[in-house]
Amino acid sequence: MRKKGYTLAIIFFNVILSANQIFGQSLNQLIKGNFSGSYENYSQYYLKDDKIGALLPLDRIGSNGFLKLDYNYGKFSAGAQFESYLPSILGYFPIPVENQSKIVNKYFKYTDEKFSVQVGDFYEQFGSGLIFRAFENRQIGINNAVEGFNIHVNPTDYLRMKVIYGRTRQVFEYAKAVNRGFDAELDVNQLLGRKNDPINFTIGGSYFGKYQDYTGPVDKFPSTVHSFAGRVDINANDFSLSSEYVEKASDPNLLNNQSFDKGKAFQVNGSLTKNNFGATATFRSVYNMNATSDRNQEFTSIAPLNYVPALTKQHDYLTSNIYVYGAQQKGEVGFQADVYYNIKAGSKLGGKYGTKISANYSMFNSLKESGNITAIGKKKYFSDANIEIKKKFTKQMEMTLGLQQIFYNSAVIQAVSNETVLANVVALGGLYKWKSKKSVRVKLEHLSSHTDSKSWASGLAEFSFSSPYAFFVSDLYNYGKTKNHYYNFGASVTKKSTRFSLSFGKQRAGLFCVGGICRFVPASYGFTAGLTTSF
Amino acid sequence: MVVLSFWATWCIPCINELEIINDVYEEKQVIKPFKFYGVSVDDSRTSQRVKPFIKGKGWKFNVLMDINSELKRYLNITDVPHVIILKDNKIVYRHTGYISGEEENLFEAIKNL
Numbered sequence: 001m002r003k004k005g006y007t008l009a010i011i012f013f014n015v016i017l018s019a020n021q022i023f024g025q026s027l028n029q030l031i032k033g034n035f036s037g038s039y040e041n042y043s044q045y046y047l048k049d050d051k052i053g054a055l056l057p058l059d060r061i062g063s064n065g066f067l068k069l070d071y072n073y074g075k076f077s078a079g080a081q082f083e084s085y086l087p088s089i090l091g092y093f094p095i096p097v098e099n100q101s102k103i104v105n106k107y108f109k110y111t112d113e114k115f116s117v118q119v120g121d122f123y124e125q126f127g128s129g130l131i132f133r134a135f136e137n138r139q140i141g142i143n144n145a146v147e148g149f150n151i152h153v154n155p156t157d158y159l160r161m162k163v164i165y166g167r168t169r170q171v172f173e174y175a176k177a178v179n180r181g182f183d184a185e186l187d188v189n190q191l192l193g194r195k196n197d198p199i200n201f202t203i204g205g206s207y208f209g210k211y212q213d214y215t216g217p218v219d220k221f222p223s224t225v226h227s228f229a230g231r232v233d234i235n236a237n238d239f240s241l242s243s244e245y246v247e248k249a250s251d252p253n254l255l256n257n258q259s260f261d262k263g264k265a266f267q268v269n270g271s272l273t274k275n276n277f278g279a280t281a282t283f284r285s286v287y288n289m290n291a292t293s294d295r296n297q298e299f300t301s302i303a304p305l306n307y308v309p310a311l312t313k314q315h316d317y318l319t320s321n322i323y324v325y326g327a328q329q330k331g332e333v334g335f336q337a338d339v340y341y342n343i344k345a346g347s348k349l350g351g352k353y354g355t356k357i358s359a360n361y362s363m364f365n366s367l368k369e370s371g372n373i374t375a376i377g378k379k380k381y382f383s384d385a386n387i388e389i390k391k392k393f394t395k396q397m398e399m400t401l402g403l404q405q406i407f408y409n410s411a412v413i414q415a416v417s418n419e420t421v422l423a424n425v426v427a428l429g430g431l432y433k434w435k436s437k438k439s440v441r442v443k444l445e446h447l448s449s450h451t452d453s454k455s456w457a458s459g460l461a462e463f464s465f466s467s468p469y470a471f472f473v474s475d476l477y478n479y480g481k482t483k484n485h486y487y488n489f490g491a492s493v494t495k496k497s498t499r500f501s502l503s504f505g506k507q508r509a510g511l512f513c514v515g516g517i518c519r520f521v522p523a524s525y526g527f528t529a530g531l532t533t534s535f
Numbered sequence: 536m537v538v539l540s541f542w543a544t545w546c547i548p549c550i551n552e553l554e555i556i557n558d559v560y561e562e563k564q565v566i567k568p569f570k571f572y573g574v575s576v577d578d579s580r581t582s583q584r585v586k587p588f589i590k591g592k593g594w595k596f597n598v599l600m601d602i603n604s605e606l607k608r609y610l611n612i613t614d615v616p617h618v619i620i621l622k623d624n625k626i627v628y629r630h631t632g633y634i635s636g637e638e639e640n641l642f643e644a645i646k647n648l
Contacts, residue, residue, distance in 0.1 A: 534613065
């Protein structure tokens, strides 16, 4: 007995010693790995202003903080994100988050040449994202990462496959539905050994399914929703053509009024390029494409499953951002076209330094009838026709002229009034550099409209004459109706990858759209501070 | 040495920075050759615009696509524009934001590294 005990002790001791050695070695190796991260904070201090409708939240402050940490060692990587809302910025979440901080988006990943596995929270996209997309956009408050696993396999040089499984993040919890998906992409030229052909073909297909338990009274209610998508991409040097078709099975939920209809989406894009010229056009038709990870979810920005952005141009104008389009996932059909042209430097029309022109047109209408994505309806939702000309006159000075006409159907887009708006915008901008690292940028705009809030005028000036500092002052004035001045002024300082900014002013209530996704932002008045750093 | 400049077709300061870099691109390559990539973080909403955009602007450097922001996230970039210089598998320079004149610091760094 004693001998056995003694042997056991020896074995145990050896195991500990070896473990120590292995652990010691591992610790040594771990230190050779690489830590990196970033920190971002966006805070506001609110003041009251009855004239613009800026109400005070219970806490006078809002503060969103994000700390992301990653560790890489060879083929392994791991990380986590720590988020805090003390409480959340006004308008960031549809229902404010009060004083909560948590570790979210934790993951562990192994990446090899033909194979990678990620366990934990991941981001992913199939095709254009119409069938499935998990991503983060902090400016608009979207983070629908999936917690589960994400496996990529590229068995040959012409085939790429993805398999995913998990649940979608819902603020600080996970949505009830369980997702599973599969995507495959085939490089046809590579398969046929014709990679050097002038035209390249790629085809892809996706499956996405979600299951959410149903305990209600409705007969034959689909607790599982299957979606399928197919895509084709054709690429050549001077042109490209790509298209995708998505079909979603019956998915009754709160956002689509418990409709049992199938969801359908079709998108096709073509582009032409030559030296100094580029043109692109996208046509898209969607019906019932709200894909949510919780059928009782009332907000489109919380736990969505796909990405159906507004296919319109994002403008850098204070005035035209009053009328931004939000994609109507329940049904819309439209297109967008862009043309870019560079009138070369030295030519007669281009001048000494050249002139750049960009024109854009987008238009969205209702569908003629429910369930049919092939017929355009008569109800116009939105259109935007715009052109921008930029000319550099001297080494120190350049000017930009922008003209825009917007048609905006408020009843559909904001469900606020029954009005439609036809707005004409003129914007004139200039940049003047009088010395190295000393410049001023000015922009003046005017928006004319006979309806809604009528006419607006705005001015913006940005100065930098003492790098790393920059200052700005702006005013957006609604002289046509409310006589409200939405002024703002502030400064920023940047050093390497750290930037701190502080501003004070008034923010208009309205649709705030970033990257094609919109959320309604209430009016606010007060201080805003922002800090970002990467390490 | 590789220089990565993260941008998007909707980011005006990014476009301003890349226009300036494009204007002096060829002469800077003569002074000291460097690999330069404009990494676009345009997602499927605007990614189809990238090639016509750069052709229409007459940009001379290579552009890579980061459609679901994987590389941007991996490099812990929070906002664009953001420039990174890589040398010997290390990040030796990084800068966020763009104000007129900032490109001079970038070229200074390229010259000295």
